[in-house]
Amino acid sequence: MSRLWITMMALTFVLLSSGCADKSVQPAPLQADTTSLYQALGNDVGVSAIIDGLLKRISTDTRIVHHFDATDIALFRERLIEHICWVAGGDCEYHGESMEKTHQGLNITQADFDALVGHLIASMKEQHIPLATRNALLKRLAPMYSDITYH
Amino acid sequence: MNIAINSFVLNYVKALPWLCLLLGSTTALAEGSRVVATGGATTIEGSAGGGIVPWAVINGYGSSGEWSATAMATGVYVDDFTLKVIGASLSFDNRFELSVARQTFDLDTMGGELGQDIVGVKYKVVGELLYTAMPQITLGAQYKKVDDFTLPQAVGARDDSGIDWYVAASKIFFDALAGRNLLLNGTVRATKANQTGLLGFGTQASNDYRFVLEASAAVLLTDNLALGIEYRQKPNELGFAREDDWQDVFLAWFINKHLSVVTAYSKLGSIAGFDDQQGWYVSIEGSL
Ligand code: HEM
Ligand code: HEM
Numbered sequence: 541m542s543r544l545w546i547t548m549m550a551l552t553f554v555l556l557s558s559g560c561a562d563k564s565v566q567p568a569p570l571q572a573d574t575t576s577l578y579q580a581l582g583n584d585v586g587v588s589a590i591i592d593g594l595l596k597r598i599s600t601d602t603r604i605v606h607h608f609d610a611t612d613i614a615l616f617r618e619r620l621i622e623h624i625c626w627v628a629g630g631d632c633e634y635h636g637e638s639m640e641k642t643h644q645g646l647n648i649t650q651a652d653f654d655a656l657v658g659h660l661i662a663s664m665k666e667q668h669i670p671l672a673t674r675n676a677l678l679k680r681l682a683p684m685y686s687d688i689t690y691h
Numbered sequence: 692m693n694i695a696i697n698s699f700v701l702n703y704v705k706a707l708p709w710l711c712l713l714l715g716s717t718t719a720l721a722e723g724s725r726v727v728a729t730g731g732a733t734t735i736e737g738s739a740g741g742g743i744v745p746w747a748v749i750n751g752y753g754s755s756g757e758w759s760a761t762a763m764a765t766g767v768y769v770d771d772f773t774l775k776v777i778g779a780s781l782s783f784d785n786r787f788e789l790s791v792a793r794q795t796f797d798l799d800t801m802g803g804e805l806g807q808d809i810v811g812v813k814y815k816v817v818g819e820l821l822y823t824a825m826p827q828i829t830l831g832a833q834y835k836k837v838d839d840f841t842l843p844q845a846v847g848a849r850d851d852s853g854i855d856w857y858v859a860a861s862k863i864f865f866d867a868l869a870g871r872n873l874l875l876n877g878t879v880r881a882t883k884a885n886q887t888g889l890l891g892f893g894t895q896a897s898n899d900y901r902f903v904l905e906a907s908a909a910v911l912l913t914d915n916l917a918l919g920i921e922y923r924q925k926p927n928e929l930g931f932a933r934e935d936d937w938q939d940v941f942l943a944w945f946i947n948k949h950l951s952v953v954t955a956y957s958k959l960g961s962i963a964g965f966d967d968q969q970g971w972y973v974s975i976e977g978s979l
Binding site: 603649650651652653654655657658661670671672673675676678679682683685686 | 724725726754755756757785819821822823824865866869870871872913914
């Protein structure tokens with residue numbers, strides 16, 4: 541499954557870089573799709589608003605907030621914005637660690653994960669992100685479950 | 692629970708005290724963490740699923756380490772019969788589900804009624820509906836016992852009780868159809884039940900299990916609205932009348948994590964010699 545994820549990421553990169561190399565060429569359908577997800581989320585402004593909404597919700601959720609007691613929130617915010625941009629096929633570089641490494645030792649449960657996904661959906665709704673766009677982002681985040689939970 | 696009671700409402704009222712007990716005995720039943728609609732609905736046999744097919748989902752919205760409880764009432768109104776069901780379930784850890792259901796089947800045209808009680812258990816073996824490439828797979832069992840064996844025996848049934856065993860696999864595919872999420876479910880059931888058990892179990896000639904296939908597909912049109920179809924193969928063992936496969940088209944409205952309503956149009960084929968039984972299915976479910 542993580543191999544599938546890596547393949548998808550690699551494919552995204554190949555398509556993105558080939559797009560950058562020759563901007564006069566008509567974008568391939570898949571490339572158009574990957575750039576448009578970041579655009580559909582509202583580019584940097586939109587993604588930042590979604591992440592701020594997410595952080596606001598996490599900070600008042602007693603079920604999961606304890607996981608972030610030792611976290612540098614400003615840095616975490618930057619990394620999350622970068623990460624979502626990267627996942628959504630935006631033109632960003634992600635400077636953080638892998639999902640598996642980052643969440644190692646945090647003992648994140650399925651309930652924690654479900655709670656965070658619920659907050660992400662609520663935050664996207666607040667920013668009036670349409671259903672199809674929300675589903676497209678969830679589709680790319682859902683496979684990270686196994687890297688993030690229970691270790 | 693063995694006395695047949697005519698009134699559906701009375702049945703519901705009767706169930707309330709122990710339902711409260713059920714809910715009361717589970718401490719700290721906060722709203723579950725799982726995403727809305729992922730608990731599915733509750734079948735006529737009390738297990739989480741669609742209307743007639745049990746899915747691999749666990750009832751309610753409890754996630755890991757969380758409890759959840761549901762209560763439901765369902766009516767199926769076809770040409771010559773009416774099926775009324777009340778049920779409740781308790782689940783833990785998004786892994787175990789215990790359910791009870793009481794069915795009353797009114798023979799509107801023939802006169803009289805049949806009924807059965809069903810106790811179901813379900814256990815999630817592997818996979819996560821939303822998150823893993825592996826579908827969520829559960830094993831389940833439904834113990835069923837008819838109220839009054841007179842009629843089932845008269846038409847050739849062997850036993851007044853039986854156990855159905857099933858394995859179900861479900862998966863949600865994000866962004867699968869025009870940006871909508873798609874749920875697919877397949878279930879294999881081993882059963883001896885005639886007309887789901889309302890006409891008893893096994894026949895004078897045979898006491899063997901039959902394997903049947905059941906399937907559902909649903910599209911989440913919005914966050915709260917699912918449109919789907921179901922197909923349920925049925926054994927056809929009793930000599931006195933033909934038994935057909937069942938199918939339905941349903942629309943489920945998950946109003947919030949506490950309340951959902953399902954309406955369906957169902958085609959139940961031939962029942963006890965009355966052919967082409969079709970009609971509406973309505974179900975309301977509460978969840979904690
Ligand atoms: C030093 C370690 C930990 C501390 C100090 C801690 C502290 C807390 C606190 C203060 C709460 C809130 C309780 C409440 O809202 O009533 C909580 C809830 C929770 N913790 Fe931890 N926790 C720790 C480790 C863990 C670990 C390792 C896990 C997972 C395996 C975990 C899972 C949970 C869950 C699922 C809840 C939510 C419970 C609920 O919603 O009722 N915690 N924790
Ligand atoms: C799709 C789901 C998730 C994604 C995409 C995600 C992404 C990230 C990213 C990009 C970082 C920053 C990595 C870095 O600084 O190098 C991070 C850190 C962190 N995540 Fe997640 N995460 C997810 C789910 C969760 C869940 C469910 C929890 C727990 C409730 C959680 C708890 C944390 C914590 C505590 C940190 C900070 C670790 C530290 O202090 O350094 N994450 N996550």
